[in-house]
Amino acid sequence: MEKFEITILGCGAALPTPRRLSSAQVVNIRQKLFMLDCAEGTQMALRRSRLSFSHLQAIFLTHLHGDHTFGLIGLLSTFALLGRIQDLHIYGPQDLLRIFQPQIDYFCVDSPYKIILHEIDTHTPQTIYEDRSLTVTTLPLSHRVPCCGYLFQEKPTLRHIRRDCIEFYHIPIAQINNIKAGMDWKTDDGTIIPNDHLTTPPAPIRSYAYCTDTSYRPQLTSLLQGVTCLYHEATFAHEHLLLAQKTHHSTATQAAQIAKDSGAGKLILGHFSSRYKSEDILLHEAQALFPNTILAEDGLTITL
Amino acid sequence: MEKFEITILGCGAALPTPRRLSSAQVVNIRQKLFMLDCAEGTQMALRRSRLSFSHLQAIFLTHLHGDHTFGLIGLLSTFALLGRIQDLHIYGPQDLLRIFQPQIDYFCVDSPYKIILHEIDTHTPQTIYEDRSLTVTTLPLSHRVPCCGYLFQEKPTLRHIRRDCIEFYHIPIAQINNIKAGMDWKTDDGTIIPNDHLTTPPAPIRSYAYCTDTSYRPQLTSLLQGVTCLYHEATFAHEHLLLAQKTHHSTATQAAQIAKDSGAGKLILGHFSSRYKSEDILLHEAQALFPNTILAEDGLTITL
Numbered sequence: 075m076e077k078f079e080i081t082i083l084g085c086g087a088a089l090p091t092p093r094r095l096s097s098a099q100v101v102n103i104r105q106k107l108f109m110l111d112c113a114e115g116t117q118m119a120l121r122r123s124r125l126s127f128s129h130l131q132a133i134f135l136t137h138l139h140g141d142h143t144f145g146l147i148g149l150l151s152t153f154a155l156l157g158r159i160q161d162l163h164i165y166g167p168q169d170l171l172r173i174f175q176p177q178i179d180y181f182c183v184d185s186p187y188k189i190i191l192h193e194i195d196t197h198t199p200q201t202i203y204e205d206r207s208l209t210v211t212t213l214p215l216s217h218r219v220p221c222c223g224y225l226f227q228e229k230p231t232l233r234h235i236r237r238d239c240i241e242f243y244h245i246p247i248a249q250i251n252n253i254k255a256g257m258d259w260k261t262d263d264g265t266i267i268p269n270d271h272l273t274t275p276p277a278p279i280r281s282y283a284y285c286t287d288t289s290y291r292p293q294l295t296s297l298l299q300g301v302t303c304l305y306h307e308a309t310f311a312h313e314h315l316l317l318a319q320k321t322h323h324s325t326a327t328q329a330a331q332i333a334k335d336s337g338a339g340k341l342i343l344g345h346f347s348s349r350y351k352s353e354d355i356l357l358h359e360a361q362a363l364f365p366n367t368i369l370a371e372d373g374l375t376i377t378l
Numbered sequence: 379m380e381k382f383e384i385t386i387l388g389c390g391a392a393l394p395t396p397r398r399l400s401s402a403q404v405v406n407i408r409q410k411l412f413m414l415d416c417a418e419g420t421q422m423a424l425r426r427s428r429l430s431f432s433h434l435q436a437i438f439l440t441h442l443h444g445d446h447t448f449g450l451i452g453l454l455s456t457f458a459l460l461g462r463i464q465d466l467h468i469y470g471p472q473d474l475l476r477i478f479q480p481q482i483d484y485f486c487v488d489s490p491y492k493i494i495l496h497e498i499d500t501h502t503p504q505t506i507y508e509d510r511s512l513t514v515t516t517l518p519l520s521h522r523v524p525c526c527g528y529l530f531q532e533k534p535t536l537r538h539i540r541r542d543c544i545e546f547y548h549i550p551i552a553q554i555n556n557i558k559a560g561m562d563w564k565t566d567d568g569t570i571i572p573n574d575h576l577t578t579p580p581a582p583i584r585s586y587a588y589c590t591d592t593s594y595r596p597q598l599t600s601l602l603q604g605v606t607c608l609y610h611e612a613t614f615a616h617e618h619l620l621l622a623q624k625t626h627h628s629t630a631t632q633a634a635q636i637a638k639d640s641g642a643g644k645l646i647l648g649h650f651s652s653r654y655k656s657e658d659i660l661l662h663e664a665q666a667l668f669p670n671t672i673l674a675e676d677g678l679t680i681t682l
Contacts, residue, residue: 088459090452092426114452115419122396140485144452148394148418151444155392173484180477181444 076104076207078228078280078378080303083119085344085370087309088141090114094372096141097286097345099305100125101226103208109133110224110284116145117152123373127156132203134210135166136286137196137221138173147177154185161188165203167196167220196222199297207231213297215288217322223285225297233273243267280378283338286345289319290328298336302378305370306332307345311355314347326356330363344370380408380511382532382584382682384607387423389648389674391613392445394418398676400445401590401649403609404429405530407512413437414528414588420449421456423676431460436507438514439470440590441500441525442477451481458489465492469507471500471524500526503601511535517601519592521626527589529601537577547571584682587642590649593623594632602640606682609674610636611649615659618651630660634667648674 079102084095096113100120107129109116120127133149136142146164153162164170170193178189194202196214203210206229213223232254239245243259253259259267283298286307298304309323318325324332326343333341341364346353353369360367368376383406388399400417404427411433413420424431437453440446450468457466468474474497482493498506500518507514510533517527536558543549547563557563563571587602590611602608613627622629628636630647637645645668650657657673664671672680 089456090422092422114449115422118394118396118419138484140452140455144455144485145418148444148448151448152393169484173481176480177477180442180473181448 075277078103078282079375080282080305080342080378081123081125081375082342082344082370082372083116083123084113084372085346086141086372087345087347088139089348090141091348094346094348095119096144097136098142098145099284100130101282102129103226103228105129106131106205106208108203108210108226111136111142111286112144112146112149113141114144114148117149119372120149123375127153128158128160130162132163132165134224134284135164135170136215136223136284137167137217137219138169139219139287142287143174146174147181150178150185150189151181153187154182158187161190163190163192163203165192165194167222168193169220194222196220211297213283213285213294214291215285215294216291217287217289221287223283223288223294225281225283225301227281228279230279231276233269233276235273239267239272243272245272282378285332287323289322290324290331292332292335294332295335298332298338301336301338303340303342303376304333304336304338305342305344308343308356308360309345309347311350312359326359327363330360330367333360333364333367338364339366340376341367342370342376343367346370379581382407382586383679384586384609384646384682385427385429385679386646386648386674386676387420387427388415388417388676389650390445390676391649391651392443393652394445395652398650398652399423400448401440402446402449403588404434405586407530407532409433410435410509410512412507412514412530415440415446415590416448416450416453417445418448418452421453424453427677427679431457432462432464434466436467436469436514438528438588439468439474440519440527440588441471441521441523442473443523443591446591447478450478451485454482454489454493455485457491458486462491465494467494467496467507469496469498471526472497473524498526500524503529515601517587517589517598518595519589519598520595521591521593525591527587527592527598529585529587529605531585532583534583535580537573537580539577543571543576547576549576586682589636591627593626594628594635596636596639598636599639602636602642605640605642607644607646607680608637608640608642609646609648612647612660612664613649613651615654616663630663631667634664634671637664637668637671642668643670644680645671646674646680647671650674 083098086094097111098116306329308326312327387402390398401415402420610633612630616631
């Protein structure tokens with residue numbers, strides 16, 4: 075299968091520590107890299123991860139709090155120093171231009187590549203990126219400031235044609251794509267060979283959803299149905315539910331509820347408050363509702 | 379002696395790496411902390427250093443390049459989250475307000491402490507900070523943008539009075555400070571006891587100069603005469619002199635020449651280009667001219 079990997083660069087909440095950065099991660103789809111959030115220290119973590127700087131296509135910011143954005147200007151500046159020439163697109167909520175354009179104009183004045191900022195409406199889901207194999211759609215979230223998650227979905231691929239059938243039925247090359255697309259085959263003597271005899275199903279469509287920061291938002295689940303892997307913030311344990319509600323964050327139980335109601339394949343918990351000595355309390359709480367849960371960890375790569 | 383220590387948080391040039399941050403350091407004078415430059419990742423390095431966040435009095439920025447400033451907003455934001463209430467003064471060249479005030483207004487909107495930005499004229503030396511025991515004076519430097527170094531100088535202290543003399547000559551407490559300040563003592567029978575019999579010399583005045591980024595600037599030496607310890611950038615080895623001139627940086631040889639002509643006690647080289655696998659080439663080059671040279675290193679503390 076084609077590559078579809080998530081690398082966590084940072085999964086802490088607001089206070090970065092030497093052990094854990096604030097939010098940043100990279101989605102690697104067929105060697106195209108997409109960054110999600112960009113906390114202070116992201117460029118150093120990206121270097122440690124050995125992911126290629128030059129394969130980065132775009133950066134998606136969930137919201138304009140410092141623990142999701144303070145590494146952006148340093149990363150952009152380093153790309154300029156490294157001589158990047160490929161355009162870089164950055165997506166984020168309102169105020170993205172007002173806050174970051176002046177910094178880019180000042181600190182990246184000699185940049186050899188173009189930085190293009192896109193402000194997005196975080197209230198309604200919309201597809202903001204698309205290429206041959208992928209779409210990226212926004213996921214409205216509920217936080218103290220405009221905020222959205224992002225859903226990465228592979229596009230449907232064609233069925234796989236069986237080589238032995240091509241030879242056996244003398245199928246001409248010109249017809250192969252039609253058959254991959256689902257057409258049956260009629261032999262010279264008029265026999266119809268049904269498509270499912272000629273082909274095997276395509277690879278299943280994989281998807282990844284990144285949901286942070288947000289209070290519990292049940293209406294998310296309709297957008298996440300059948301998602302392969304869900305990263306959902308779990309800043310607090312459920313014993314701190316009132317604090318979670320007050321600060322517009324989620325508990326581990328709530329994250330697991332979203333995963334369960336979405337029929338997700340896997341749940342990654344992240345955005346951990348620094349109050350917990352061990353996040354096992356969050357893990358066990360979520361697993362009680364949704365067993366296939368893991369904890370995010372700086373440097374961890376998850377293959378879908 | 380009272381504490382006078384320098385802790386290097388970062389000493390790399392423009393490209394931070396997992397091994398070495400860009401420029402940042404802390405001067406610790408009698409448990410008052412002063413920060414010099416604030417590259418990305420400074421708050422994490424400060425936490426690693428175990429220096430107290432709350433003892434930080436002021437931040438001095440040499441110039442507004444990213445590798446000296448990108449950690450500032452994250453540090454300020456973390457102080458706010460930690461509930462700092464003490465005012466924080468930040469000094470830097472022109473454009474400090476234009477570039478950083480909007481970020482502070484946006485990201486530190488709920489800050490419980492006041493952040494006061496001071497733009498300084500980098501062209502003429504001036505004392506910009508003073509307390510009971512210390513002055514901080516700017517040192518004009520030559521870089522591509524307005525830039526200055528900083529000279530930390532202890533104030534002269536009084537001579538130490540000899541306890542045995544106080545008793546022997548029955549010197550009243552009210553006269554002690556006069557004698558510490560240099561006055562002789564007249565006994566009841568009219569004998570003059572010279573001051574140097576009653577006192578010992580004060581602790582020597584210590585000073586620290588932080589000079590980065592700059593091309594070779596011989597006129598610096600008149601401001602640095604007798605400096606106890608000099609940190610001078612040595613981005614390049616002397617074989618890359620043309621590159622140093624072109625980029626307005628110094629070579630290790632030039633840094634050593636400044637130290638020698640200033641009669642410095644000690645030289646710390648820093649702001650290393652990432653092109654050198656080992657900085658020993660810079661160290662040996664400088665030591666040939668000025669033997670008491672060391673290399674800066676992230677996490678290193680130097681006691682004056």
